[in-house]
Amino acid sequence: xxxxxxxxxxxxxxxGRPVIFDPDVCNGCNLCIVVCPEDVFIPHPTxxxxxxxxxxxxxxxxxxxxxxCNRKGAIRLNHPLQQxxxxxxxxxxxxxxxx
Amino acid sequence: MSHFDSLPWPYPIxxxxxxxxxxxxxxxxxxxxxxxxxxxxxxxxxxxxxxxxGDTRRSGAGGxxxxxxxxxxxxxxxxxTPNELSNALVANHxxxxxxxxxxxxxxxxxxxxxxxxxxxxxxxxxxxEFAGAPFRDEKTKLLYAYDYDNRFVIxxxxxxxxxxxxxECLRRGVQIVDRVNATTLLTExxxxxxxxxxxxxVNTRTGAYxxxxxxxxxxxxxxxxxxxxxxxxHRGVTAxxxxxxxxxxxAMAWRIGAEFTMMxxxxxxxxxxxxxxxxxxxxxxxxxxxxxxxxxxNGKEAxxxxxxxxVLTTVEERCHPAEGQKFFIMGGGxxxxxxxxLKQYGGPRLIPDLEDRMMRGEFTPPxxxxxxxxxxxxxxxxxxxxxxxxxRTRIPVLQTYSEGGFDPARDMLQTYDFIRGHGMRxxxxxQERTFGEIGVSGGMMVDWDMMSNIPGxxxxxxxxxxxxxxxHAATTGRYVGARAALHAQGKDFAGISEEQIVxxxxxxxxxxxxxxxxxxxxxxxxxxxxxxxxxxxxxKNAELLSLGEMWLAxxxxxxxxxxxxxxxxxxxxxxxxxxxxxxxxxIVAASQRRKASSSTLHFSRLDYPDLDPPDWQKFxxxxxxxxxxxxxxxPHGFWGDLEANYAPRAxxxxxxxxxxxxxxx
Ligand SMILES: Cc1cc2nc3c(=O)[nH]c(=O)nc-3n(C[C@H](O)[C@H](O)[C@H](O)COP(=O)(O)OP(=O)(O)OC[C@H]3O[C@@H](n4cnc5c(N)ncnc54)[C@H](O)[C@@H]3O)c2cc1C
Numbered sequence: 051x052x053x054x055x056x057x058x059x060x061x062x063x064x065x066g067r068p069v070i071f072d073p074d075v076c077n078g079c080n081l082c083i084v085v086c087p088e089d090v091f092i093p094h095p096t097x098x099x100x101x102x103x104x105x106x107x108x109x110x111x112x113x114x115x116x117x118x119c120n121r122k123g124a125i126r127l128n129h130p131l132q133q134x135x136x137x138x139x140x141x142x143x144x145x146x147x148x149x
Numbered sequence: 150m151s152h153f154d155s156l157p158w159p160y161p162i163x164x165x166x167x168x169x170x171x172x173x174x175x176x177x178x179x180x181x182x183x184x185x186x187x188x189x190x191x192x193x194x195x196x197x198x199x200x201x202x203g204d205t206r207r208s209g210a211g212g213x214x215x216x217x218x219x220x221x222x223x224x225x226x227x228x229x230t231p232n233e234l235s236n237a238l239v240a241n242h243x244x245x246x247x248x249x250x251x252x253x254x255x256x257x258x259x260x261x262x263x264x265x266x267x268x269x270x271x272x273x274x275x276x277x278e279f280a281g282a283p284f285r286d287e288k289t290k291l292l293y294a295y296d297y298d299n300r301f302v303i304x305x306x307x308x309x310x311x312x313x314x315x316x317e318c319l320r321r322g323v324q325i326v327d328r329v330n331a332t333t334l335l336t337e338x339x340x341x342x343x344x345x346x347x348x349x350x351v352n353t354r355t356g357a358y359x360x361x362x363x364x365x366x367x368x369x370x371x372x373x374x375x376x377x378x379x380x381x382x383h384r385g386v387t388a389x390x391x392x393x394x395x396x397x398x399x400a401m402a403w404r405i406g407a408e409f410t411m412m413x414x415x416x417x418x419x420x421x422x423x424x425x426x427x428x429x430x431x432x433x434x435x436x437x438x439x440x441x442x443x444x445x446x447n448g449k450e451a452x453x454x455x456x457x458x459x460v461l462t463t464v465e466e467r468c469h470p471a472e473g474q475k476f477f478i479m480g481g482g483x484x485x486x487x488x489x490x491l492k493q494y495g496g497p498r499l500i501p502d503l504e505d506r507m508m509r510g511e512f513t514p515p516x517x518x519x520x521x522x523x524x525x526x527x528x529x530x531x532x533x534x535x536x537x538x539x540x541r542t543r544i545p546v547l548q549t550y551s552e553g554g555f556d557p558a559r560d561m562l563q564t565y566d567f568i569r570g571h572g573m574r575x576x577x578x579x580q581e582r583t584f585g586e587i588g589v590s591g592g593m594m595v596d597w598d599m600m601s602n603i604p605g606x607x608x609x610x611x612x613x614x615x616x617x618x619x620x621h622a623a624t625t626g627r628y629v630g631a632r633a634a635l636h637a638q639g640k641d642f643a644g645i646s647e648e649q650i651v652x653x654x655x656x657x658x659x660x661x662x663x664x665x666x667x668x669x670x671x672x673x674x675x676x677x678x679x680x681x682x683x684x685x686x687x688x689k690n691a692e693l694l695s696l697g698e699m700w701l702a703x704x705x706x707x708x709x710x711x712x713x714x715x716x717x718x719x720x721x722x723x724x725x726x727x728x729x730x731x732x733x734x735x736i737v738a739a740s741q742r743r744k745a746s747s748s749t750l751h752f753s754r755l756d757y758p759d760l761d762p763p764d765w766q767k768f769x770x771x772x773x774x775x776x777x778x779x780x781x782x783x784p785h786g787f788w789g790d791l792e793a794n795y796a797p798r799a800x801x802x803x804x805x806x807x808x809x810x811x812x813x814x
Binding site for chain 2: 064065068085088092093095109118129130132138139140148149
């Protein structure tokens with residue numbers, strides 16, 4: 051059976067991944083770490099590496115990291131599944147949700 | 150790399166190492182009120198420092214936005230005077246609102262906004278996006294919200310206010326000390342209740358100890374949170390306020406003997422629930438979303454009515470006072486407004502019995518916010534201007550939903566009203582209360598200088614008793630910066646007691662010592678919250694409240710010493726929770742001392758069931774004396790004539806300013 055490496059890790063908090071970095075766009079400048087009011091990130095030990103989300107459950111999704119980032123698309127907010135809203139197209143009645 | 154791999158702490162550790170600064174005026178908390186206070190104090194020529202727990206670029210409740218510039222009765226379009234509006238706001242809160250700071254807000258909101266504009270902020274529709282809209286003044290290009298006749302709430306592009314204000318601080322030479330959690334107010338020779346000597350704090354990354362000597366201190370640390378409810382799990386994007394505002398200022402000032410009032414006011418928490426949706430991010434018709442059209446599952450419109458119950462047929466009619474009414478305060482009908490207010494000032498809203506009508510089959514859930522059918526300018530005002538500039542909406546709502554495919558001209562955003570709560574609100578259990586998450590709440594008692602009973606200790610913004618709003622924080626910060634600078638003029642530094650510093654270092658670094666039975670900050674927070682739910686919830690009597698006192702004292706004596714933190718960040722959170730406990734004790738003490746029930750304060754005592762007895766229509770003021778808690782009272786309206794008290798001080802402030810705000814251009 052194929053499986054990922056088996057590790058003794060504790061559970062993630064939920065939500066555990068408030069933002070997602072795009073490794074192709076983020077250049078590890080760490081500006082998001084500077085502006086985050088709650089200090090949820092720490093710099094990667096390797097210069098230029100993606101910031102590490104050390105305290106994900108303290109994030110309150112203010113969006114400052116995304117707003118102030120100089121590289122569009124490097125960071126995006128990742129709304130917890132249970133908090134993703136729904137909407138409906140008025141003409142077609144087609145239902146959608148935040149993905 | 151997973152964040153569970155143990156990493157070395159990325160910052161140098163400097164526990165106990167001390168850095169010293171001197172300032173004429175020290176501002177604690179670099180949020181909206183704090184940066185404004187610093188700018189104005191610096192404009193008088195004073196030497197100014199800010200100690201901020203986060204980073205002043207984006208910290209605080211107003212860090213990522215403000216869409217409504219509230220109560221600017223001094224703007225050229227206003228149909229009401231500052232006096233009229235502040236008296237209405239105080240009356241609408243049953244007398245329990247800070248008349249002094251509300252007057253400062255109403256009388257200098259526009260003046261303050263113009264300074265913000267000079268710093269580079271967009272406060273009017275210079276790009277003519279809304280030319281011809283009924284809420285626009287074609288000459289000044291100001292955009293108004295709610296009451297289009299009386300025009301005292303201004304729509305603004307506030308998502309960038311905070312970084313601009315920080316730039317202005319730097320231009321004015323303000324010493325900004327970011328990432329330092331103020332923990333302690335220092336008084337002359339360490340004496341209880343004596344004049345202010347400065348403050349100390351701990352760096353949240355290095356653990357270094359920072360002492361600032363100051364002739365005046367402005368507290369601008371917002372309010373206590375997480376006193377009744379705490380969960381770090383599932384909160385996510387439903388969190389309304391950040392984790393850093395926990396009432397450190399309340400606790401610090403309490404410890405040195407400052408007076409507080411209205412601390413007994415707690416309300417059922419509108420935002421506490423982790424089962425809710427992003428604030429301003431689901432369909433509704435209040436606040437930021439005013440005056441949105443709401444339709445049911447079949448597209449049938451929910452009626453709007455004015456305060457007289459008259460059904461309003463057009464969108465525009467939702468933005469004018471009712472017949473016989475001079476002006477209205479907000480409107481929207483008001484699941485999120487904790488206090489229903491006086492009928493005289495009530496605004497248009499969705500028909501109040503909508504839920505009953507749905508239950509009877511007249512409407513089919515779910516409901517949707519339907520901007521598709523609204524005039525284009527109203528749709529663009531809600532989606533793009535208000536949702537977008539409102540605090541923490543630009544990225545989490547506007548950008549995230551737009552990228553997710555939501556189009557307000559085509560799609561209707563679902564509301565969760567009546568299937569799981571109202572507006573942005575969830576049905577919560579009676580014990581799930583909040584102290585200051587929303588609405589006006591308890592805070593530091595101040596005089597017309599915004600100074601507390603501790604000489605040299607000033608307050609501004611949401612930290613003040615009976616106050617709220619971004620423009621309130623800005624205007625009171627701006628005012629108090631000058632008052633504090635004037636106070637500091639010609640004074641020497643008060644002596645700092647080395648013994649107070651030694652004792653303080655012992656206290657703030659105590660969680661660093663490993664204990665065999667250590668307790669995490671989160672568990673302590675949840676433990677305090679549980680005591681508050683059980684003994685200071687919706688149901689209160691002397692017995693419950695004394696049990697509350699007893700169990701909080703027990704936590705202070707037996708659990709706080711077990712608190713442990715293994716890095717400077719967790720040390721900050723641990724000290725925060727110790728302060729939350731202090732705030733809880735203040736709330737219980739005030740609740741024990743109000744021997745009457747009160748509608749506006751959402752306060753009910755089983756042993757004093759009389760609602761609003763005339764004898765108790767007064768501010769209950771508490772302070773920690775040297776031995777016991779001391780109680781005193783102030784009558785409603787104790788501030789006297791608003792204009793007569795404000796005008797000379799405002800004039801004095803103005804003449805103290807030596808520098809203009811920088812023009813960004
Ligand atoms: C999501 C949201 C949207 C809002 N939208 C609006 C709006 O559109 N219009 C409106 O009028 N009002 C709005 N408000 C309210 C408004 O933001 C607040 O009234 C205003 O920010 C209060 O200003 P303040 O300076 O008192 O507190 P804040 O701006 O919160 O600043 C307090 C500062 O103190 C710092 N601090 C706290 N403790 C310490 C410590 N121990 N040491 C050092 N620093 C400390 C914090 O990090 C923070 O920077 C909104 C609030 C929220 C949460």
